[in-house]
Amino acid sequence: MHALIQGVILGVLTAGVFALMASGQTLIFGIMKVVNLAQGAMVILGAYLSYQLFTSFGLDPFLAIPVTTVIMFALGVAVQWLFLRPLKKDDRSELSLLITFAVALLIEGVMSITWHTTYRSINTGYANSSWSLFGYQITLVRLWAFLLSLAALGLLYLLLNHTRFGRAVRATVQNPESAKLLGIEADRVSALGFGLGAATAAAAGSVYGLLYPFNSGSHYDLISKLLSIVILGGLGSVGGAVLGAVIVSTSSAVVAATISPAWSEMTFFVILIAILLVRPQGIFGTTVRGAL
Amino acid sequence: MKWNKYSKTTWQAAVAACALALTASGCASGSDTAATGQRNGPLVIGASVSLTGDFADSGKAVQRGYQLWADSVNAKGGLLGRKVEFKIVDDLSSPTQVITNYQNLINQDHVDLVFGPFSSLLTVPASQVAKRYGYAFLEPAGGGPQVFAQHLNNLFFVQPAPSVRAGDVFAKWVLSLPADKRPRTAAYAELDDPFAGPIAESIRTAFEAAGIKTVYKQVYPAETADLSPVMSGIAAAHPDVLVSGTQNNDAYAQVKSLVQLKFSPKFVFMSNGANSPLEFPDKVGAANTSGIMSSGDWYPSSTAAGSAEFAAAYVKKYGGTAQQIDNSSAEAYACGQLLADVAKKAGKIDNATIIKSLHSGSWPTLLGDLGWNADGAPTSSFSLVQWQGGKLLPVYPAAAAQSAPVYPKPNWGG
Incomplete structure (x- = not known):
């Protein structure tokens, strides 16, 4: 029982970080109907950037987030502008898979040349601190990471629901054609949306680097997890991404703690299949025309 | 399976044939230089x-x-x-x-x-x-x-x-302690890797034969990024000794999780990761290394x-x-x-x-x-090394020891 509750605590705290990564992923899909296979690589790049800022300048990873998000936002806009914009609308969904995968490989290559393939981790002074609460341990880093992710998701929510840009994004998500007719520049919204997705990857990356060791190849594990989360939650739904992340993290932490880590991933996929059998569009998903 | 076997033999035959042809054609010129080369x-x-x-x-x-x-x-x-x-x-x-x-x-x-x-x-x-x-x-x-x-x-x-057999020296040392100083219960956390898990398993065999009870055992796959769930299971089982069949990152992750869980076993042995003089203190914090044991064949202060x-x-x-x-x-x-x-x-x-x-x-x-047996397997044993005062020192067997083993392990950060 003790192990079970400790597992739930761990799972929920970890879920915040994955929710942040997945919200960017699902946003990009919502706006552009593009499954961004480079999201994992962007998270790891964000982790490396904040690792570099920490080791070179002693900048705390949490404080590094404003810097890394700006850099990654620019990178995201550039990727959209250079590689995705030229695609014709008809085959954008299919071709974008190849292109974003190529971008992931490109980022991976650059990272292994720059930082080599040794595993890195960001070790701050508070990396091992924890609070005891009724005999359960709450890791400080995970708690901060969780709170930060909540804050970032809150900002994202405000941005999408209370700004002109957010309205344009939501309009594009709901109906790109009508949005265009109303004078929304789809290209600009797409570029900014992709940038925003990359920026959430950067913020999540800083936190990821605090929690786990990573190297340039770590994005493969991440992307499979991220895709599962967004599909479970429903492609295009930020709320779904959050719920998906909670289900993924909690189920794997609980199974790892009570049964075996070897079964933890498996359990999650069983849940995923079960939910998709009942709701093929995911928990909060709507059936999207022209989607994959 | 059958195809595999077949293709392997054909392949070997082909390689042998090529080799024969090569030696036949290359002999005349090659043997000359080789013969003179042998001397001067x-x-x-x-x-x-x-x-x-x-x-x-x-x-x-x-x-x-x-x-x-x-x-x-x-x-x-x-x-x-x-x-x-x-x-x-x-x-x-x-x-x-x-x-x-x-x-x-x-x-x-x-x-x-x-x-x-x-x-x-x-x-x-x-x-x-x-x-x-x-x-x-x-x-x-x-x-x-x-x-x-x-x-x-x-x-x-x-x-x-x-x-x-790299960890056998730890089992040997533990079993050489007086009965009232020995651990009574043990937990095993093993990476599913041919050079990690089996080292802990070899220790477990020796421990169980000597009556040290196994209270927890878990094998985790290499892609397990988060070891906190496993370590919280161990903390709940409260063993005297933790034997970890680790490589590198999982060893660091185990220590970090244990520190966060505030559980410090009396003995900790890690097959790999804990024996790297620079990476380990860097990754887990120098103060947390104190008392952790591993095994090694060479260390900077060796007098061999x-x-x-x-x-x-x-x-x-x-x-x-x-x-x-x-x-x-x-x-x-x-x-x-x-x-x-x-x-x-x-x-x-x-x-x-x-x-x-x-x-x-x-x-x-x-x-x-x-020294070696007929199959080329070496017949001596690794040294038991322990982190003491921020340094990795050989502590057992006595002949190679530069310090006495410290036990029980000091608490984290001490």
């Missing part, structure tokens, strides 16, 4: 190491060890008056490329001797090639069970013991034969500090030491002499005194 020219040692691919970091460490030994022996006038030269080729960490490389080294380059590559994966096919041509095969980095299962008499694994000379020469040639030396470099260097000893004892150096000599007696190296 340099002694050429061929080795395939992984300079690129998965094993590149370790492969390069092996290369540095080989080269360093050649430099040191040449500075003293060479081996029996002959200058030692290495011909090192890259195998891309590939088990097929390594075969081609040794075929070429032996048949085209006519090297006098060969040394081994990095990893058991590459050592198995490479040692087969060496065996076929009657070459002695000193190898610093292939210690998995499959290497010795080949029963090759030309192979010598240049480390104190086969890899899966030639160790100080090796460390000094290494730092001079490659820079850094002795703490930064990869053990693979020391193990590679030891291959050279053995060669020099054989030459000194036998007064000549050729493959048959090396094989015959090394199969008897014990040979001093910077890894301690080494």
Whole structure:
């Protein structure tokens, strides 16, 4: 029982970080109907950037987030502008898979040349601190990471629901054609949306680097997890991404703690299949025309 | 399965045929130079190491060890008056490329001797090639069970013991303690990897036979990024001793989780990761290393034969500090030491002499005194090392110890 509750605590705290990564992923899909296979690589790049800022300048990873998000936002806009914009609308969904995968490989290559393939981790002074609460341990880093992710998701929510840009994004998500007719520049919204997705990857990356060791190849594990989360939650739904992340993290932490880590991933996929059998569009998903 | 077997034999036959053709055509010109080379020219040692691919970091460490030994022996006038030269080729960490490389080294380059590559994966096919041509095969980095299962008499694994027995020294030390000081309960956290899990399993067998109760055991796959769930299971089981079959990152993650969970067992042994002098304190925090045990064959403060000379020469040639030396470099260097000893004892150096000599007696190296059984498995044991005051020190067996073992382990941060 003790192990079970400790597992739930761990799972929920970890879920915040994955929710942040997945919200960017699902946003990009919502706006552009593009499954961004480079999201994992962007998270790891964000982790490396904040690792570099920490080791070179002693900048705390949490404080590094404003810097890394700006850099990654620019990178995201550039990727959209250079590689995705030229695609014709008809085959954008299919071709974008190849292109974003190529971008992931490109980022991976650059990272292994720059930082080599040794595993890195960001070790701050508070990396091992924890609070005891009724005999359960709450890791400080995970708690901060969780709170930060909540804050970032809150900002994202405000941005999408209370700004002109957010309205344009939501309009594009709901109906790109009508949005265009109303004078929304789809290209600009797409570029900014992709940038925003990359920026959430950067913020999540800083936190990821605090929690786990990573190297340039770590994005493969991440992307499979991220895709599962967004599909479970429903492609295009930020709320779904959050719920998906909670289900993924909690189920794997609980199974790892009570049964075996070897079964933890498996359990999650069983849940995923079960939910998709009942709701093929995911928990909060709507059936999207022209989607994959 | 059947297809596999069939294709393997055809393939072997093809390789043998090629080899025959090569030796037949290359003999006339090749044997001449080889014959004269034997007397006056340099002694050429061929080795395939992984300079690129998965094993590149370790492969390069092996290369540095080989080269360093050649430099040191040449500075003293060479081996029996002959200058030692290495011909090192890259195998891309590939088990097929390594075969081609040794075929070429032996048949085209006519090297006098060969040394081994990095990893058991590459050592198995490479040692087969060496065996076929009657070459002695000193190898610093292939210690998995499959290497010795080949029963090759030309192979010598240049480390104190086969890899899966690296932790036996911990079991031996624990069981040497008076009964009231020994742990009563044990937990095992094992990475599913042929060079991690089996080390802990070997300790578990010894512990269970001695009545130390297993209260928790978990095997986790390599992709487990988060070990907190496993460690919280261990904290709940509250064992006296934690035996971890680890590589690197999982060892760091285990310690970090235990610190966060505020659970400090009385004894902690980790097969790998905890024995890296720089990475470990860097990753888990120097204060948290105190009392953690691991095993090792070489450490910067070692007083074994030639160790100080090796460390000094290494730092001079490659820079850094002795703490930064990869053990693979020391193990590679030891291959050279053995060669020099054989030459000194036998007064000549050729493959048959090396094989015959090394199969008897014990040979001093910077890894301690080494000896081998008929399959090339080394018969000594690793040293038990412990973190004390921020330093990794040998604590057992007494002969190699530079400090007494500290137990119970101090609490985290102390």
